Amino acid sequence: MAYRLTVLGTGYLGATHAACMAELGFEVLGLDVDAEKVASLQAGNLPIHEPGLEAILRRNLANGRLRFTTSYEEVADFGDVHFVCVGTPQKKGEYAADTSYLDAVIDSLAPHLRRECLVVGKSTVPVGTAERLAGKLARLAPAGEAAELAWNPEFLREGFAVKDTLHPDRIVLGVRSEKPEKIMREVYASMLEHGTPLVITDYPTAELVKVAANAFLATKISFINAMAEVCEAAHADVKQLSLALSYDERIGGKFLNPGLGFGGGCLPKDIRAFMARAGELGADQALTFLREVDAINMRRRARMVDLARELAGGSFHGCTMTVLGAAFKPDSDDIRDSPALDVAVKIAQLGAKVTVYDPAAMDNARRLHPELNYGTSALEASRDAHVVLLLTEWREFVELDPEELGSVVASRKIVDGRNALDAEVWRAAGWHYRALGRP
Numbered sequence: 135m136a137y138r139l140t141v142l143g144t145g146y147l148g149a150t151h152a153a154c155m156a157e158l159g160f161e162v163l164g165l166d167v168d169a170e171k172v173a174s175l176q177a178g179n180l181p182i183h184e185p186g187l188e189a190i191l192r193r194n195l196a197n198g199r200l201r202f203t204t205s206y207e208e209v210a211d212f213g214d215v216h217f218v219c220v221g222t223p224q225k226k227g228e229y230a231a232d233t234s235y236l237d238a239v240i241d242s243l244a245p246h247l248r249r250e251c252l253v254v255g256k257s258t259v260p261v262g263t264a265e266r267l268a269g270k271l272a273r274l275a276p277a278g279e280a281a282e283l284a285w286n287p288e289f290l291r292e293g294f295a296v297k298d299t300l301h302p303d304r305i306v307l308g309v310r311s312e313k314p315e316k317i318m319r320e321v322y323a324s325m326l327e328h329g330t331p332l333v334i335t336d337y338p339t340a341e342l343v344k345v346a347a348n349a350f351l352a353t354k355i356s357f358i359n360a361m362a363e364v365c366e367a368a369h370a371d372v373k374q375l376s377l378a379l380s381y382d383e384r385i386g387g388k389f390l391n392p393g394l395g396f397g398g399g400c401l402p403k404d405i406r407a408f409m410a411r412a413g414e415l416g417a418d419q420a421l422t423f424l425r426e427v428d429a430i431n432m433r434r435r436a437r438m439v440d441l442a443r444e445l446a447g448g449s450f451h452g453c454t455m456t457v458l459g460a461a462f463k464p465d466s467d468d469i470r471d472s473p474a475l476d477v478a479v480k481i482a483q484l485g486a487k488v489t490v491y492d493p494a495a496m497d498n499a500r501r502l503h504p505e506l507n508y509g510t511s512a513l514e515a516s517r518d519a520h521v522v523l524l525l526t527e528w529r530e531f532v533e534l535d536p537e538e539l540g541s542v543v544a545s546r547k548i549v550d551g552r553n554a555l556d557a558e559v560w561r562a563a564g565w566h567y568r569a570l571g572r573p
């Protein structure tokens with residue numbers, strides 16, 4: 135059967151999922167409560183920066199497989215499978231995740247569900263959420279048990295969202311009966327045919343796989359950043375240490391890049407929500423190490439401010455600084471918990487004149503931090519700078535010519551916050567080069 139799909143919440147995850155499922159040949163209807171976002175998507179203008187996604191969006195709008203709406207009634211009439219992709223941000227002043235957007239989706243959708251269908255949660259949630267939402271769905275849907283819930287956590291990375299959606303490393307599905315498995319095997323048939331591993335499990339295990347994966351990734355990053363702290367104290371080189379570790383196949387080199395640490399809309403809030411939920415379940419001791427993972431990560435930002443101050447000659451006052459990067463990672467415009475912006479704001483508060491440049495995140499950064507100055511290019515932003523801080527490793531920054539950059543700055547001083555530059559090349563061009571965890 136050719137199922138008709140809907141995607142509820144069309145942000146970073148939902149817009150990607152909607153466009154990619156249409157690309158696979160399904161008829162897809164995306165919904166968001168943000169009417170401006172819906173209008174933009176419907177007009178073929180992707181509201182986010184994600185390589186390759188806008189072309190897929192436009193192609194599938196043009197061929198009629200993809201549409202967007204704000205009407206829950208329309209979505210309920212249209213869909214056989216409803217993917218839930220709304221946000222689960224950190225609650226203000228707490229570690230826990232705010233799951234109220236998921237409740238709002240079920241409250242809006244369920245009363246219109248009059249026929250057999252499957253609701254599939256994709257958002258990252260505290261364990262136990264699926265069971266609670268399944269109860270709510272059963273209570274509110276006129277279709278009763280014919281409207282079922284499954285949990286199918288998403289593992290895509292921003293910047294690689296299209297590839298990760300169309301060719302995932304694995305598919306995890308939490309179910310309570312056989313029917314959702316059968317439906318989802320058909321929906322993801324093209325991936326399963328290519329050998330993508332499928333793990334069918336219960337709700338809590340599916341929910342936990344997601345946060346466990348992010349906890350592991352965050353731990354790996356903080357591990358190498360803890361080594362950077364020790365390297366700094368011992369005058370050793372964390373970049374070489376990381377390289378040497380990576381040759382051990384049991385360790386591997388992925389997510390072992392030392393630097394300013396992790397940010398974004400996922401890792402920081404997910405490890406905190408995981409700790410909070412474990413606490414509620416009486417298993418808080420199991421995750422106390424994540425407190426340290428978080429603390430090591432936040433110390434990187436403080437250390438970067440110290441290093442910047444050191445290069446400024448001990449004080450930020452009267453110092454002009456350029457921050458290259460505002461997004462939390464390259465190839466994204468996402469500034470949620472961005473380490474780069476965090477550092478930019480801090481050094482500006484401490485008295486530096488800061489100019490920021492990012493290839494994709496300027497509008498988002500300007501909206502959140504109008505108090506900072508913004509350049510129109512890396513070179514223009516670096517004019518007369520006393521210190522340049524490279525805080526997000528966009529390719530165009532990594533490929534900067536030290537001579538060309540050197541010709542516009544007031545002094546050749548650079549901090550490589552992502553260990554992305556060749557120190558020898560920059561030093562040979564007369565730059566005072568510094569990086570976290572390196573002599």
Ligand SMILES: NC(=O)c1ccc[n+]([C@@H]2O[C@H](COP(=O)([O-])OP(=O)(O)OC[C@H]3O[C@@H](n4cnc5c(N)ncnc54)[C@H](O)[C@@H]3O)[C@@H](O)[C@H]2O)c1
Binds near residue numbers: 143289
């Ligand atoms: N961003 C990623 O790379 C990524 C990857 C894997 C998992 N996740 C998880 O996916 C979820 C969504 O993350 P995101 O980054 O896409 O967030 P986002 O903030 O970009 O998108 C959420 C969208 O939901 C919409 N929304 C809010 N309430 C709604 C409602 N009641 N009905 C319909 N739409 C509503 C918002 O307007 C917004 O467009 C989170 O749980 C996140 O942890 C994100």
Ligand SMILES: O=c1ccn([C@@H]2O[C@H](COP(=O)(O)OP(=O)(O)O[C@H]3O[C@H](CO)[C@@H](O)[C@H](O)[C@H]3O)[C@@H](O)[C@H]2O)c(=O)[nH]1
Binds near residue numbers: 292355398399404462
């Ligand atoms: O060796 C590394 C690797 C990453 N980072 C930083 O870690 C953060 C997160 O990077 P990444 O995980 O690539 O980006 P996300 O798009 O946030 O993806 C993570 O979060 C998503 C949302 O849960 C998951 O789906 C993905 O699997 C998971 O990788 C960024 O600030 C990176 O700069 C490092 O500092 N060192």
